Amino acid sequence: MAYSAKIGPSILSSDLAQLGRECERMMECGADYLHLDVMDGHFVPNITFGHPMVECLRHSIGPDPFFDMHMMVSRPEQWVKPMAAAGANQYTFHLEATTNPGNLIKEIRESSMKVGLAIKPGTTVEELAPWAGQIDMALVMTVEPGFGGQKFMDDMMPKVSWLRSQFPSLDIEVDGGVGPDSIHRCAEAGANMIVSGSAVVSSDDPRSVIALLKNVVIEAIQKRSLDR
Numbered sequence: 550m551a552y553s554a555k556i557g558p559s560i561l562s563s564d565l566a567q568l569g570r571e572c573e574r575m576m577e578c579g580a581d582y583l584h585l586d587v588m589d590g591h592f593v594p595n596i597t598f599g600h601p602m603v604e605c606l607r608h609s610i611g612p613d614p615f616f617d618m619h620m621m622v623s624r625p626e627q628w629v630k631p632m633a634a635a636g637a638n639q640y641t642f643h644l645e646a647t648t649n650p651g652n653l654i655k656e657i658r659e660s661s662m663k664v665g666l667a668i669k670p671g672t673t674v675e676e677l678a679p680w681a682g683q684i685d686m687a688l689v690m691t692v693e694p695g696f697g698g699q700k701f702m703d704d705m706m707p708k709v710s711w712l713r714s715q716f717p718s719l720d721i722e723v724d725g726g727v728g729p730d731s732i733h734r735c736a737e738a739g740a741n742m743i744v745s746g747s748a749v750v751s752s753d754d755p756r757s758v759i760a761l762l763k764n765v766v767i768e769a770i771q772k773r774s775l776d777r
């Protein structure tokens with residue numbers, strides 16, 4: 550069991566005019582990494598930011614925070630090199646956005662980034678499975694991608710449980726509507742990388758929310774290792 554509990558705030562719901570400061574605030578409150586949502590207005594009906602913003606953020610907050618790029622874009626191949634040059638650590642692309650996942654995985658690795666592979670709610674986990682041995686992280690979306698603040702889709706949890714049973718050491722991330730009310734379901738199913746946007750960023754006490762989320766995942770990991 551090589552994986553550990555990690556909490557990555559999504560800064561989508563934060564004050565985007567203060568993005569650098571917001572990222573620093575999340576790291577000061579105990580975040581393990583930062584989940585940066587890139588939307589192109591084509592793959593999803595919303596637009597956020599691209600590699601120039603990531604480059605500025607990297608310069609502003611220094612080399613340490615791990616940037617997990619959630620690439621909600623129609624042509625993920627196009628942004629691999631620019632994102633690597635901007636200082637991204639992990640490139641998480643959507644299976645639905647490419648016809649050649651194998652080649653994209655290779656390009657991401659050649660650019661010295663970790664590889665994440667995401668699936669939307671309508672995509673089965675069996676479609677992701679052939680690539681699971683070649684990636685660092687699988688992202689199971691728990692909302693339709695495009696917007697923060699949506700309701701958690703509990704019916705995605707069987708996908709997480711199946712992935713955990715088939716790939717015991719894979720990093721499995723959940724994203725969308727995850728907070729104190731839904732974290733137990735995610736942790737029990739086997740997710741270990743937890744993206745939380747509005748529940749953390751909009752809280753009066755983000756440090757406590759991050760600690761709560763992390764403790765629930767740590768306990769589930771410990772329980773799973775005792776049950777083996």
Ligand SMILES: O=C(CO)[C@@H](O)[C@H](O)COP(=O)(O)O
Binds near residue numbers: 586692695698727745
């Ligand atoms: O990728 C997405 C949405 O498409 C997410 O990263 C959300 O931005 C997470 O925000 P909450 O649902 O936790 O508010």
Ligand SMILES: [Fe+2]
Binds near residue numbers: 585
């Ligand atoms: Fe995301």
